[in-house]
Amino acid sequence: MTPAVELRDVSVHFGRTVALHGLDLSVAPGETLALLGPSGSGKSTALKAIAGFLRPTSGRVLLGGRDVTDTPPNRRGLGVVVQSYALFPHMKVFDNVAFGLHARRVPRREVAARVAEVLDLVGMGGFRDRYPRQLSGGQQQRVAIARALAIRPPVLLLDEPLSALDAALREEMVAELLRLRAELPDTAVVYVTHDQGEALALADRIAVMRDARLVEVGPTESLYHRPVESFTASFLGASNLLPVEVVDRETVRVGAVAVKASSDGLSDGPVALSVRPHRVGVRPYTGSGLAARLLAVQWRGTGFRLDVELELGHRLRAEVPDVEGLSVGSRVEVSIPDGCPLVRVA
Ligand SMILES: Nc1ncnc2c1ncn2[C@@H]1O[C@H](COP(=O)(O)OP(=O)(O)OP(=O)(O)O)[C@@H](O)[C@H]1O
Numbered sequence: 001m002t003p004a005v006e007l008r009d010v011s012v013h014f015g016r017t018v019a020l021h022g023l024d025l026s027v028a029p030g031e032t033l034a035l036l037g038p039s040g041s042g043k044s045t046a047l048k049a050i051a052g053f054l055r056p057t058s059g060r061v062l063l064g065g066r067d068v069t070d071t072p073p074n075r076r077g078l079g080v081v082v083q084s085y086a087l088f089p090h091m092k093v094f095d096n097v098a099f100g101l102h103a104r105r106v107p108r109r110e111v112a113a114r115v116a117e118v119l120d121l122v123g124m125g126g127f128r129d130r131y132p133r134q135l136s137g138g139q140q141q142r143v144a145i146a147r148a149l150a151i152r153p154p155v156l157l158l159d160e161p162l163s164a165l166d167a168a169l170r171e172e173m174v175a176e177l178l179r180l181r182a183e184l185p186d187t188a189v190v191y192v193t194h195d196q197g198e199a200l201a202l203a204d205r206i207a208v209m210r211d212a213r214l215v216e217v218g219p220t221e222s223l224y225h226r227p228v229e230s231f232t233a234s235f236l237g238a239s240n241l242l243p244v245e246v247v248d249r250e251t252v253r254v255g256a257v258a259v260k261a262s263s264d265g266l267s268d269g270p271v272a273l274s275v276r277p278h279r280v281g282v283r284p285y286t287g288s289g290l291a292a293r294l295l296a297v298q299w300r301g302t303g304f305r306l307d308v309e310l311e312l313g314h315r316l317r318a319e320v321p322d323v324e325g326l327s328v329g330s331r332v333e334v335s336i337p338d339g340c341p342l343v344r345v346a
Pocket of ligand 1: 017019042
């Protein structure tokens, strides 16, 4: 299938700053790809290269198999939503959404029908005569999404669309975006975020970025459960990175304790065992297993977060449902389950 979006070896330089380094990426029709990474990792730059808001220093951008590297943004036919709504303040909701359709000389009667359709799609059908200042942040962002969808773009680009909203509203909007997604089965979505929760909830695949480069890309669940890079393990859901001695392809040793590990896709080089905090077991010391000292306990409502220090010298974070028999400062026993992934340490 021809990808809806393809970046081929795209680099972007601003003077001596390298904002994007040799990015290769493709997005299939109907797929949601999240670009996830810390601030300054190049996510927005990649999105702007797709939108045409900037021209790559080198490399090519293709949409539906067509090279658009030299095509201006308004001729790319994409829907774009940025973090700050960017609605026209002097225009009512209806006219904001109709704007792109008028620019494309869509007949007036069809404009009315299409605006009604996309406003209904985002649950804003009753707000067509309001001005943006008469809407909440979440409502404005819904209108911005409706405006982007009105032209029925094959690709929707979303750059941190929820970052201006408060936490409760963000969660509501994630559910809303999932519902919207189901209504647009053929639209490719590129979703820029630094929020791993949004990426996990919304994306079919995640591309993890760091320092202008792609670290790793893969289907959301396998990237979460079986990351190859240590950066992915710690950025996509917290992870303990335990130094281990590799015995063979399936077995590692933490001190004297042997643990089965998964090592899919790993070649030679330094590795660590990636252990999610909720998979670390902590119990009172019984004389076997990995001895450790319990350094701190924090109640988190749904459970407890523990900091422990292995007597071998590594600190670990654990998340456990209860702390019966455990007290800060006491000697404890830590268990690491089989099946945690080995990851490459940069
Ligand atoms: N117009 C510009 N001029 C100079 N440097 C820029 C410009 N735009 C981006 N950069 C730099 O390029 C790098 C990547 O920026 P980019 O905005 O793509 O990061 P990001 O991952 O989207 O970060 P954020 O989450 O903070 O938006 C950063 O170091 C940034 O300072």
